[in-house]
Amino acid sequence: MNEKPKKLINKKGLRLDGRKPDELRPVKLKVGILPNADGSAYIEHGKNKILAGAFGPREMHPKHLQRADRMVLRCRYHMAPFSVPERKSPAPSRRENELSKVIRDALLPSLFVENYPRTGVDLYIEVLQADGGTRCASITAASLALADAGLPMRDLIVACAAGKVDNKIALDLMDTEDKIGAADVPVAYMPNLNAVTLLQMDGKLSPKEFDEAIKMAIEGCKKIYDIQKEALKTKYKIIEQEEVEE
Amino acid sequence: MNEKPKKLINKKGLRLDGRKPDELRPVKLKVGILPNADGSAYIEHGKNKILAGAFGPREMHPKHLQRADRMVLRCRYHMAPFSVPERKSPAPSRRENELSKVIRDALLPSLFVENYPRTGVDLYIEVLQADGGTRCASITAASLALADAGLPMRDLIVACAAGKVDNKIALDLMDTEDKIGAADVPVAYMPNLNAVTLLQMDGKLSPKEFDEAIKMAIEGCKKIYDIQKEALKTKYKIIEQEEVEE
Amino acid sequence: MNEKPKKLINKKGLRLDGRKPDELRPVKLKVGILPNADGSAYIEHGKNKILAGAFGPREMHPKHLQRADRMVLRCRYHMAPFSVPERKSPAPSRRENELSKVIRDALLPSLFVENYPRTGVDLYIEVLQADGGTRCASITAASLALADAGLPMRDLIVACAAGKVDNKIALDLMDTEDKIGAADVPVAYMPNLNAVTLLQMDGKLSPKEFDEAIKMAIEGCKKIYDIQKEALKTKYKIIEQEEVEE
Amino acid sequence: MSSLLTRVKLKQIEKAIEEEKRIDQRTLSDYRIFTIEQGVIQKAEGSAKIFLGKTEVLVGIKVEKGTPYPDTPNNGVMTVNAELVPLASSKFEPGPPGEQAIELARIVDRGIRESEAIDTEKLCIVPGKQVFIVFVDIYVLNHDGNLIDASAMAAVSALMNTKMPNYEIVDDEIVIKQGYSPLPLKDHPVTVTIGKINDKLIVDPGLEEEEVMDSRISIAFTDDGRICAMQKGGSGYFTTKQVSEAMKLAQSTAETQRKKLKW
């Protein structure tokens, strides 16, 4: 935990990568980049590089997993062996299994699952490079992939974390800050409904600090939400253009 | 095997825990203690603490395991990681797999499997603490769990072992005696039919010693049988009372 | 790789086991030796000892693997734990998985799969002793097993390798030659159609050397083909005799 | 329970909650009665069994020697595993832990780890070479709802019940001495789960309530009232206002629970 007790915020109040405490890392989003998936998106969030691909809604197999009254969402969060400093075995770890579940739980509130009985959607998330905050970046990309697959939604889901470094609440921790820092609060959010769909925490925070953190995280979510919407528009603009060109 | 060559029987003819050679450890049985199982029982046999729960008869899944002419009994004997001195991995060992099979074979002769075609009963046995003789105690409890699930039976199955310690045949070996002792003969038995339904042995015994051991084990079975029947009655007494109270 | 840099060909031009460069190891074949399989064969090729057994054509299970327009061939190449100098774990290795696939691909061209829709054939190959060239010997035996199961065929498939040892192209490398030698080219072949159905290579060869190797391998195949046909006839002779005797 | 019966039952639950009542007569913020028994497994270094309503969870602790992680050479190791034993519910199946069991283990793990409940520095035997490993095995014996809180309470109780062997270091080798010492603990996290049904928050959901529940949030609190772990679950959401309410509800419940637990 306290392996390298460096200062995470310098005298000027800036973080290791020069950000201010409430500053996001750069976020880039692309929609529809996987030709074979029904919907897909790619995110670069800081040094995180993550692909999400969705297949469906399609008939659910095996049949005993079908639900007569709703669509089933299956979700796999997976890290590439080369995505982290020490090679990760490709077999899913307990952490990956847990994240697959919480990410699914974070995305479900946006979907009208009752409109697609007996079907299934398979959502695959591949972390190609990890640098702290992969679950949030995964959710941001995955929600776009579901939208790209044509699924009607209550709202896009966007996610961002806030945490505590050097005794200060800070937005969007990168890997080193997450490891050395005192706490991390990842949040997934639907801005239109003011709805929190993922909320986790580790570390230690007073209730007041937690309040501050979740507010900051939601502000971060809102900023990324704009980028998300832009990415979706861009994709559809391109498609419209293509249709015109044909 | 002969790691600690202690005396297992002292000058007074008593064993490490003060028992006489043909004396059982204390046995406690409770029936119907698991609210969600269709039938259940709990046994404390010496320091062994074992739970058995039965689900069924119910439609057998997956379907290809159904038998048109009979009920199928599936049985899982499993040890809790903390049940033994060195933590046991929760993945089933070869020993647990073998015991699951011999326990199933020991219980089947009591059941009218042909009366429940296409159905299945799942029997789960969890050893919470082990002290020698877990397979016998498991069978004793499991038979009660099946009875508690309402399955008609030829007789209850009761089990007990006898073995050889310090060159003497002795009843119901505990862990240390089993490890240091010269032989162990677990026996499962239906008293009403004088039928042996499980019989195993390891160690070395002359045919004469074996005869003595199996007889002693059966005497032990008969004593535990009384406790078994009592436990079953107690459960039904309580239920009758509850019905009256309602 | 170059652990023991011995000479593999001596001054007289002979190899470690006294063979000439273009000489096969002794090959023995028996057909129909497994009573429970629908077709079977046993090969001793040098010190390789390999059994092949085929079951089918029969209804394919599980059903989702059925193909409406053809028979499905499943193939498992497996080595006995005691078949090699260091005990091999019985769980299939990546090498065994790959060989199962290339052997299946080598055998399929001989079969009229479209004549047996919805059926499956299971082919099991067990290497009891390995001494270099097991994939070729396996194919030679497996093709006989399929023939013995009564499957009509375009031709028998026969296999043999050629390689490079001490800078010379040589036929049918045994284990030591394979390990120390410079290259190995296993070939499976249907003589009647002049068709190559398996072709692999490792090591380094110039295109000219490769040409020489594949030609030599095919000559080897043709010789083994005669033994194959003889083995098949012998089996049917014996059966005819048995029928006469009855 | 047949499908029709289930639906009738679920309607009843929803209706009751609507009227700020619950089918087992609790108020929305009532916790079920629980009892904890420590030391039930004598062969384990520590153990505790909890009954929370009809939910029954047994936790056993084994303490064994092992090697530390390379990045924390001076710290002992804790590992948490959860088994949803199939006799606890017809919905549990034998086999390696599934998603639900893994999530359960990881929530309990985080509560203990992030509160720094175990003084892992005191579990170091020879730095970088040998440390004590504390295995926390959660064994769910009957499922009647709120496995998270029940498992978390049983786990901390079991740790409080855990003894480890006394030892000396002689020439860099560990020599076991007579007697035992308690496992060194620095904190005692209390975890409280709040469920949401039709926009109402309820404390300590029972099994049938879980079936109609939108979502849940579980929050762990340290001795000094700080939050040390949190997990939202379920396919629904919480508005930010509901998050605040849930937080307050969890906080006050944790204080009450801590008193009952006498931690």
Added chain:
Amino acid sequence: MSSLLTRVKLKQIEKAIEEEKRIDQRTLSDYRIFTIEQGVIQKAEGSAKIFLGKTEVLVGIKVEKGTPYPDTPNNGVMTVNAELVPLASSKFEPGPPGEQAIELARIVDRGIRESEAIDTEKLCIVPGKQVFIVFVDIYVLNHDGNLIDASAMAAVSALMNTKMPNYEIVDDEIVIKQGYSPLPLKDHPVTVTIGKINDKLIVDPGLEEEEVMDSRISIAFTDDGRICAMQKGGSGYFTTKQVSEAMKLAQSTAETQRKKLKW
């Protein structure tokens, strides 16, 4: 064999047994003819192949260096594994050993282990550090009934055929020398299986008899006639009288078998 044919065949077996006959002309206490060939796998340290009727089992032995178990630092290790190779029967499937294969391996293991057939102390190289591990791999090549006895006989034959490398200890390191010595054996257990069909006991059941068999009992005997392992199998039972009868039948059969085996 079709289902109808099967039923007809099974009726025939039962009828024959009723009249104290068997469908292959054996008496109830006849053992099938068997042949054993040793040394069939030259690359293994030991091997033997048995034909018992049409049942065919190959056992290969590998001897490798490894570490002893902590509680038996001065003893070599034996491990038995059985593979029901899928080409031996349409009922065997590829994949990790199932219940039947595990039971088979463990019965054979117990016969060898409990008779102390292998002198494991002589397999110790450096106490607590290095010992020889004897891998006994049972490979069932054709299933025509009574795999237990066939595998047990083949396993002991293979052990009797096993050679291990000569070696010296130089500075706590093992140095392999020229030549081989036989594996040190102290006993040669013989295992006999008795089946029960309609209250009649039969020796060495064949495959079709196994299909109508209530239950079986397998008993292993040491050189000096003591019992060293036993296993009841099958979904039926033995009365105590039948247990005694089976014991006597197994005992006399084991003596006859031992003579044929020349052990």
Added chain:
Amino acid sequence: MSSLLTRVKLKQIEKAIEEEKRIDQRTLSDYRIFTIEQGVIQKAEGSAKIFLGKTEVLVGIKVEKGTPYPDTPNNGVMTVNAELVPLASSKFEPGPPGEQAIELARIVDRGIRESEAIDTEKLCIVPGKQVFIVFVDIYVLNHDGNLIDASAMAAVSALMNTKMPNYEIVDDEIVIKQGYSPLPLKDHPVTVTIGKINDKLIVDPGLEEEEVMDSRISIAFTDDGRICAMQKGGSGYFTTKQVSEAMKLAQSTAETQRKKLKW
């Protein structure tokens, strides 16, 4: 694509090939345009991403310390793994690598290993004790045919992009120094796959062509034009004449490709 559409498409492909044309306007011996980007994963020691048509493959290289194989104590180790990531095709499923992924990894492995592309002697740290292990992880991100060539090119590109840490040996212990050196390479194998459709040979088959393809042959060539690996696949065959033709076609294609790759 529906089953009917598929069949129509496949007929079109066959018809085109018959007329020595291809549905994407290529000649039979044309390779698709490809682009390679190196260093896309900064956290890996090496990486490269290739687009070959719409086929997209990412290869990441990790270099870690480990122990050598006993029979090659002076050589570093290379291991190749391939994942057919399920988002790359609706036909790929999550789970451990299947037959297709294993074959892919092993073909790429052989090309690199048999050409002796990596100078494994230079990866030895302490002979017999510590060496560098090079993990080559193939990650297929979109499947549009000819995964073999795409993966092989990306793998070699990634190796050419790989840096390893500088180090010194002090008292038999490795001490990492500042800076990095390139991974020592001695060769740069180029792999070319030829497909066969209705007795015509085609270069670099696309996904739809693979669906009608009889069989394929993949050949790897070293810097000096020697063959270093080969693999026939598919359920059809090649006549000996076709093998020679395929060889020549692969050879000339490899030369062209090598120029484009600037290796």
